[in-house]
Amino acid sequence: MLPRDDATMLMSIINMKLRDYYGSFDEMCDDLEEDRDELTAFLESAGYHYDPKTNSFQ
Numbered sequence: 001m002l003p004r005d006d007a008t009m010l011m012s013i014i015n016m017k018l019r020d021y022y023g024s025f026d027e028m029c030d031d032l033e034e035d036r037d038e039l040t041a042f043l044e045s046a047g048y049h050y051d052p053k054t055n056s057f058q
Contacts, residue, residue, distance in 0.1 A: 002034060007046030014039070015056045025050050 003010050014028070022028040029036040040050065048057040 002032070002039070004042060007043055007048065010039070011043055011046075011048050011057045014043075018055050022055075024052070024055060 002013060014025075017028055017032075018025065022031065026036060028034070029039065043049075043057055050057050
């Protein structure tokens with residue numbers, strides 16, 4: 001389970017996982033059984049957006 005109390009920490013963990021293990025955010029969410037929309041909404045509320053070209057949140 002990924003942390004939901006700190007958006008910056010969550011973004012950092014997700015970006016590390018995307019860089020090291022997954023080819024896409026959807027693939028990561030499916031594998032970890034995480035809700036893509038929930039993660040995206042939480043990170044977007046903190047100003048982070050997923051960029052599929054770089055496969056990372058920025």
